[in-house]
Amino acid sequence: MTVLDVRRVAKVYGEGEAAVHALRGVSLSVEQGDYVAIMGSSGSGKSTLMNILGCLDVPSSGQYLLDGVDVSRLNDRQLALVRNRRIGFIFQSFNLIPRTTALANVELPLAYAGVKPALRRRRARVALDMVGLADRADHEPNQLSGGQQQRVAVARALVTEPALLLADEPTGNLDSRSTEDILAIFDQLSAAGRTILIITHEPDVGARATRLVKLFDGQIASDERQMRVAA
Amino acid sequence: MNVWEVFRFAVRGIGANKLRSGLTMLGILIGVAAVILLVAVGNGSAQQVADRIEALGTNTLTVQSTSRGGSSPLTVQVAQALKDPVLAPDVASVSPVVSTSATLTYQGTDHSVQQFVGSYATYFTASNSPIGRGSGFTTADVEAGRRVVVIGQTVAEELFPGMDPIGQELTVSGALFTIVGVLAEKSSSSGFQDANDVAIAPLTAVQQALTGYGSLTSIVVEASAPERVSDVQAQITTILNQRLKVEATSTSTPYRIQNASQLLETQTETADTFTTLLGAVAGISLLVGGIGITNIMLVTVTERTREIGIRKALGAPRRVILTQFLAEATMLSLIGGGLGVAAALIGSNFTIVGIQPVIVPSSIALALCVSVAIGLFFGSVPANRAAGLRPIDALRYE
Numbered sequence A: 001m002t003v004l005d006v007r008r009v010a011k012v013y014g015e016g017e018a019a020v021h022a023l024r025g026v027s028l029s030v031e032q033g034d035y036v037a038i039m040g041s042s043g044s045g046k047s048t049l050m051n052i053l054g055c056l057d058v059p060s061s062g063q064y065l066l067d068g069v070d071v072s073r074l075n076d077r078q079l080a081l082v083r084n085r086r087i088g089f090i091f092q093s094f095n096l097i098p099r100t101t102a103l104a105n106v107e108l109p110l111a112y113a114g115v116k117p118a119l120r121r122r123r124a125r126v127a128l129d130m131v132g133l134a135d136r137a138d139h140e141p142n143q144l145s146g147g148q149q150q151r152v153a154v155a156r157a158l159v160t161e162p163a164l165l166l167a168d169e170p171t172g173n174l175d176s177r178s179t180e181d182i183l184a185i186f187d188q189l190s191a192a193g194r195t196i197l198i199i200t201h202e203p204d205v206g207a208r209a210t211r212l213v214k215l216f217d218g219q220i221a222s223d224e225r226q227m228r229v230a231a
Numbered sequence B: 001m002n003v004w005e006v007f008r009f010a011v012r013g014i015g016a017n018k019l020r021s022g023l024t025m026l027g028i029l030i031g032v033a034a035v036i037l038l039v040a041v042g043n044g045s046a047q048q049v050a051d052r053i054e055a056l057g058t059n060t061l062t063v064q065s066t067s068r069g070g071s072s073p074l075t076v077q078v079a080q081a082l083k084d085p086v087l088a089p090d091v092a093s094v095s096p097v098v099s100t101s102a103t104l105t106y107q108g109t110d111h112s113v114q115q116f117v118g119s120y121a122t123y124f125t126a127s128n129s130p131i132g133r134g135s136g137f138t139t140a141d142v143e144a145g146r147r148v149v150v151i152g153q154t155v156a157e158e159l160f161p162g163m164d165p166i167g168q169e170l171t172v173s174g175a176l177f178t179i180v181g182v183l184a185e186k187s188s189s190s191g192f193q194d195a196n197d198v199a200i201a202p203l204t205a206v207q208q209a210l211t212g213y214g215s216l217t218s219i220v221v222e223a224s225a226p227e228r229v230s231d232v233q234a235q236i237t238t239i240l241n242q243r244l245k246v247e248a249t250s251t252s253t254p255y256r257i258q259n260a261s262q263l264l265e266t267q268t269e270t271a272d273t274f275t276t277l278l279g280a281v282a283g284i285s286l287l288v289g290g291i292g293i294t295n296i297m298l299v300t301v302t303e304r305t306r307e308i309g310i311r312k313a314l315g316a317p318r319r320v321i322l323t324q325f326l327a328e329a330t331m332l333s334l335i336g337g338g339l340g341v342a343a344a345l346i347g348s349n350f351t352i353v354g355i356q357p358v359i360v361p362s363s364i365a366l367a368l369c370v371s372v373a374i375g376l377f378f379g380s381v382p383a384n385r386a387a388g389l390r391p392i393d394a395l396r397y398e
């Protein structure tokens, strides 16, 4: 079953002379259970693509179908629902809510989903436990290391059990030890059948995926399946 | 998400930056407290004036001469003509008054009084000067020209410290007066004059000993009831015009009639102006406080645009984000306003610049409503802008 279907998507920032063509007609389709790594040099349009996939941004032209639904037809409320239920997004810069405990951060998507507080707390604890941070539940982001913050962000992305996990250079700011922690979690999720898209510029991170897409100057340069390299 | 959860989110938002929230609340607190308290002070001073004037007696009228230099047309005969059951049925009493400053001497101690009043026995009630100790003088005393006198508290304290003045004899311009009573203390000193620095004696005695049998200083007319005052004014105007031969067409009269309720009205008007002025000043301070909230709300939302981006990326609907920020703004202004009301209520227990503030309930409601409205309005504008951003734009916001 096709989860993502991107058809000739282009994205232009700015106008006229200053226009930047970040994406020039990208077509990509991702099946359920795929573990896709997107690589490419800096400025090749990886983040732009990922933001469109995560419904955080809209393409200038082309179509994006998520679970067969054209996203451009959804209104503000439906988009919020899609982001909340279907997609788990992990940012390079963690993007945790400051001065808010890890537990409360992880609970947040559930709160917006309308889950009752008691159940919410339980599920958030389970998610934190999964990323190995059960004992840090009451710490605020500034009391956590970068690797720990990113694991909280992963827990937050997982807690609603979305079918699709999008990660934009999740290990870009992390040391090799924390990187391994995060990748281990991804491996586990992939094994459980989740669809994962991960942006990276580290070849050994890309090697963990089952499919490698290379972007060059806003276009797909190569797209091939590969054998997973176990950790 | 239900109301309770939105409320909890807002509490968390406020708690996240305690100093800023505290300062915002302080701004509102001061604004609200200032409005309530200043209006209360204005109101208090108005009441004070009203009380003072009421103490003069609201059902009395005072006839005074307006002719300068030349002799006053008011005489005892004119005064007696005012007591006319046919032409002036609503007049309860008429007290002709002569008043002069005089030096009182008791055993070598001197004291000058501003007002040494000569009048009838009815003057005590008409001028709202009840007897405190001893007794007043009677109509018989007036007819006989007996030299008896009732003194005010100040005179008693000055000349007879620590002793009972009743029965003692005073010398006034060489004439001996026997003290028969002391006036009850008047609480309201009307500004420049000490209302307790008086002496009141029978008209005939004062005329004989001090002023001579010329014209009167004034005539105090008492109406049978406060609401009859304007009737009485019309009645005595007719009589006076007749007696003093004032042409019906003439625009000036040789006399002037003043009544306490008129005085009350003009004074109340002045006090109202004062209250309005104070209220306006306080309103400005509330507005400045409001601009403070706006400023802080703008900063808060701008600073938290990234946070709004994160929340939107996690699937927060626009409405929920908006509600959260509005709830924060409302809560800040409500708590600030509530504390402001409390501060004003506490402050109103103290005398401020010699005035006991009297809280006007509507000013509390007004100040609270204005502060909440300001919080809502100025909180909603930036929050609405941020909530409308695309998540990625909010996340990229610097």
Ligand SMILES: Nc1ncnc2c1ncn2[C@@H]1O[C@H](COP(=O)(O)OP(=O)(O)O)[C@@H](O)[C@H]1O
Pocket: A013, A014, A020, A021, A022, A040, A041, A042, A043, A044, A045, A046, A047, A048, A049
């Ligand atoms: N908001 C923006 N406004 C203008 N140009 C942008 C914006 N975001 C990205 N770009 C440009 O689009 C191109 C692709 O950016 P991006 O997708 O972030 O690249 P990558 O993530 O692969 O490094 C770059 O040339 C970048 O300068």
Ligand SMILES: [Mg+2]
Pocket: A046, A047, A048
């Ligand atoms: Mg990037």
